[in-house]
Amino acid sequence: MLSTQDIQALWLTVQLATLTTVLLLLLTMPLAWWLARQNSRLAVIVESIVTLPLILPPTVLGFYFLIAFSPEGILGSPWVTLTGEPLSFSFAGLVVGSMIYSMPFVVQPLQNAFRQLDLKYLETASTMGAGPQDQFFSIVIPLCRTGFISAATMGFAHTVGEFGIILMIGGNIPGQTQVASLVLFDHVEALNYSSAHLISAILMVSSLVMLIFINTLNRNAMARSQ
Amino acid sequence: MGLIKSQIVLRHLCVTFIGILSFSAASVCHAEKPLHIAVASNFKSTLDVLAQHFTASTQIPIIISQGSSGQLFAQIENGAPYDLFFSADQARPKSLELLGLVFKNNDTSYRKTYGIGKLILWMKPNQKKRISEQIHIEINHLSASQYLKNLPPSEHPLRLSIANPNTAPYGIAAKSFLQNINLWPTLQKDIIRAQNVGQVFQHVQSGNSPLGILALSQLHYAKVNQQHYIAIPPQLHPAIIQQVVVLKSAPQRDQAMQFYQWLDQQSIRALIQQAGYSVPLK
Numbered sequence: 001m002l003s004t005q006d007i008q009a010l011w012l013t014v015q016l017a018t019l020t021t022v023l024l025l026l027l028t029m030p031l032a033w034w035l036a037r038q039n040s041r042l043a044v045i046v047e048s049i050v051t052l053p054l055i056l057p058p059t060v061l062g063f064y065f066l067i068a069f070s071p072e073g074i075l076g077s078p079w080v081t082l083t084g085e086p087l088s089f090s091f092a093g094l095v096v097g098s099m100i101y102s103m104p105f106v107v108q109p110l111q112n113a114f115r116q117l118d119l120k121y122l123e124t125a126s127t128m129g130a131g132p133q134d135q136f137f138s139i140v141i142p143l144c145r146t147g148f149i150s151a152a153t154m155g156f157a158h159t160v161g162e163f164g165i166i167l168m169i170g171g172n173i174p175g176q177t178q179v180a181s182l183v184l185f186d187h188v189e190a191l192n193y194s195s196a197h198l199i200s201a202i203l204m205v206s207s208l209v210m211l212i213f214i215n216t217l218n219r220n221a222m223a224r225s226q
Numbered sequence: 227m228g229l230i231k232s233q234i235v236l237r238h239l240c241v242t243f244i245g246i247l248s249f250s251a252a253s254v255c256h257a258e259k260p261l262h263i264a265v266a267s268n269f270k271s272t273l274d275v276l277a278q279h280f281t282a283s284t285q286i287p288i289i290i291s292q293g294s295s296g297q298l299f300a301q302i303e304n305g306a307p308y309d310l311f312f313s314a315d316q317a318r319p320k321s322l323e324l325l326g327l328v329f330k331n332n333d334t335s336y337r338k339t340y341g342i343g344k345l346i347l348w349m350k351p352n353q354k355k356r357i358s359e360q361i362h363i364e365i366n367h368l369s370a371s372q373y374l375k376n377l378p379p380s381e382h383p384l385r386l387s388i389a390n391p392n393t394a395p396y397g398i399a400a401k402s403f404l405q406n407i408n409l410w411p412t413l414q415k416d417i418i419r420a421q422n423v424g425q426v427f428q429h430v431q432s433g434n435s436p437l438g439i440l441a442l443s444q445l446h447y448a449k450v451n452q453q454h455y456i457a458i459p460p461q462l463h464p465a466i467i468q469q470v471v472v473l474k475s476a477p478q479r480d481q482a483m484q485f486y487q488w489l490d491q492q493s494i495r496a497l498i499q500q501a502g503y504s505v506p507l508k
Binding site: 088168171172188189 | 294299300385387390392415417418419420421428432
């Protein structure tokens with residue numbers, strides 16, 4: 001059976017993944033738009049930086065975060081001044097770390113969707129008197145719906161699967177930073193295999209369901225566009 | 227022309243590369259086969275020194291894999307090809323023995339205590355915040371428990387890193403020390419759980435935790451200022467009895483037995499002692 005600690009960890013994982021995904025969607029949308037419309041050398045460099053977390057070992061990010069998040073570090077120090085709380089070993093620290101870790105999974109689907117969007121629709125809407133806000137909500141969102149849904153699902157799923165970074169910057173505090181992948185690691189180390197099986201199965205089935213959802217969505221979108 | 231030239235260069239590179247490969251393969255074949263030792267993080271630096279001495283006198287090279295005792299135990303149980311295992315406790319070597327995974331020769335099991343760990347509280351002075359200077363000046367007159375109990379309320383939220391008490395032997399000792407001085411309930415929310423004492427060291431060294439409970443030997447090798455740590459009295463926590471075993475499945479069993487016996491030499495025992503452990507009486 002799942003212990004309260006296990007349930008707490010699963011719930012914390014859902015919270016972390018949701019918050020990370022929402023913040024990433026909001027903050028990286030302009031970036032994805034810019035990347036989709038630019039062909040400059042700068043865009044290539046920015047795109048490569050955004051994609052970097054995809055191929056870097058999580059330990060590289062974890063190590064840099066550990067240094068940057070410390071109360072004297074470049075991110076940790078302003079954070080302490082602003083909030084009075086340290087950034088490392090906190091939920092906020094995990095959100096910042098996860099946002100960088102999962103960024104390519106959110107930016108890439110958005111970027112692809114924006115690239116396929118025909119600008120003529122926006123020009124026509126503009127000549128008919130639609131403001132930028134109206135154009136965004138009435139044209140961009142509905143037409144790029146598949147992109148938004150894939151970005152959100154991939155960002156969420158990838159954050160749920162995060163382990164190496166959280167192991168280094170989380171501090172394994174139940175209820176604050178102990179997510180499902182960490183609780184699972186502890187169960188394995190403590191030879192608690194029955195609990196480990198249960199959590200693994202939950203993570204595996206939920207990840208599979210998310211992927212089936214995305215793939216169905218993408219196939220339907222492809223069928224529609226043909 | 228350019229294409230042909232680059233093909234020639236490429237061919238030269240390939241030949242050189244294959245040459246290097248076969249050379250290194252040959253040198254590996256000629257050398258003694260290495261002894262593969264798994265070690266709990268707290269003893270890693272000490273074992274590095276011991277391994278140098280052993281290799282210097284026997285020409286047997288040593289490969290060291292470090293991890294938490296729990297992690298290494300799980301690997302061994304699942305067939306990891308180690309020759310020796312230095313645990314941070316005696317529970318896991320005993321379990322391995324019960325599972326029949328420890329080498330036995332005429333009823334003598336190759337399992338023994340190599341050191342008894344010493345627990346310490348490490349305080350890293352932080353220029354900006356947290357631990358006040360005044361307390362640091364007074365360190366020499368305070369015991370670890372007095373120090374923790376006298377932290378001013380302004381120091382909260384405090385961070386105290388300990389190894390995970392569910393899996394790491396030094397974590398179990400740290401937890402029972404905090405329980406014995408009645409601080410476990412109050413410090414609950416301030417405790418950062420590291421995977422092992424190696425990670426506790428990382429937390430404090432990088433400035434993320436101002437306080438950490440770890441093994442004396444770690445600070446010995448890092449050459450930490452003695453003013454910045456306090457020994458935790460051994461009567462305040464269960465003894466950290468650290469045992470080593472020769473594994474039954476050891477690929478290099480003879481050399482493993484040789485290393486195991488070599489540990490009993492007076493000079494080697496002295497090295498372990500210097501590193502920050504007590505050694506068992508003979």
